[in-house]
Amino acid sequence: MAGGLPHPVLWSSLAGMDYITINGTQTEFKHVFYTWIAMAILFSLAFLVRGQLKMVPGKIQNVFEVIIGGLENFVVSNIGEDGRKIFHVLIALFLFILTNNLLGLVPGCDAPTANVNTNAALALFTFLYYNWIGIQRWGAGYIKHFCGPFWWLIPLMLPLELISHAARPLSLTLRLFGNIRGEEIVLILFFLLAPIFGTIPIYFLFLLAKCLQAFIWFMLGMIYLKGSLEHAH
Template sequence: MAGGLHPIFLVEEAVKAIGLVDAHGHSLIPGNVLYSWTFMIILILVSTMATKKISLVPRGLQNFFEMVIGGLEDFVVANMGEDGRKVFPVLATLFIYILTCNLGGLFPGNDAPTANINTTASMAVFVFVYYQYWGFKIHGTHYIHHFTGPMIWMAPLMFPIEVIGHFARMLSLSLRLFGNIRGEDIVLALLFMLAPIVSTVPMYFLFMLADVIQAFVFFMLSMLYLKGAFEEAH
């Protein structure tokens, strides 16, 4: 069973075995960072395999990734227009990374990096900075009108409200993903203790679906924030 209540985390144990521990015997590298690196390495290897022999008639991994990437790109362009292609690589990377982390935590001996608030908060901060960057890049200093409202006399009232609202987006993105994945781990731990096989196996399929949904929600909200930054202030 996976998650924060898992008795043995294989990657952490491997790090301890090679001596990367502190005075208390704990790994010098945080678990969420270790598993983030692990899943990134897996993604790099899989993507290398998928693109090693590109064919006009896609098969195997190439066909799978073309289907996933193509579907995500069509969704972004349908909602953002052609400008969505400028930010699609980042959005697709977020989705695939989050999905891999979510699903990876379901395998015995692994932990989901997204069940750690540090991982989800760092991604939320990145999204916040990224869409603000595009807002200023496209609109220049006029982007500030997104925060001041349609009439200048409303600016003293609207500006703090808008700033709080934008920072709340980071909080929402990080806590939603963290809460769902951490809750999933806790439920699996409890079910495993009560009925190890009968209860956990069916729940795995339900949680796999939930993991896909959570990755897509993060992807979709990030896209909507970018869409707002691309638009003119009203």
């Protein structure tokens, strides 16, 4: 079931991996199963491209060079040369989230990012990483990023900034979850109402939307990292 609506037969159901029992409690495992599939796809593509690196790139290498090279230039143009030091994390998040999103469009698969637990883990990692980068860069002086431009604003700005930063993981989690789960529910509705003519156009629209959601996470992560690397005013 997806959002109370009938869902096509999933590979996880056939493999008996929708739920597992831990200490006598049945726990949903479907999103973990498809996360493993996403990881297997990414690792397979990475080894495939690495084994065929050429001075004159082939089709697969060319695609990855365009995506990774273009996004790296985008990060460096916004953050500066420091962007190259943290780009590997941003591109890993982008490719991982993109693959997870697109799995929801594959017959028999479900998008792990349509489960709030997957997104919460990714959001918590993003939150901890950009704060760790800020602490690593500025040490104890990183606290100045939360204090405002003037010392007399500290009592006002410090609580507001801490609440604002603490809300970021929740915002990242719910934004991605709501969009991906909502798209899948709408796709199922169109499939039930008009199996072919209603589904195919919306299918390609959601293909674009799922790519956009991965890029939005990438953008927000870049903005958070840029803030942690900049000098506090």
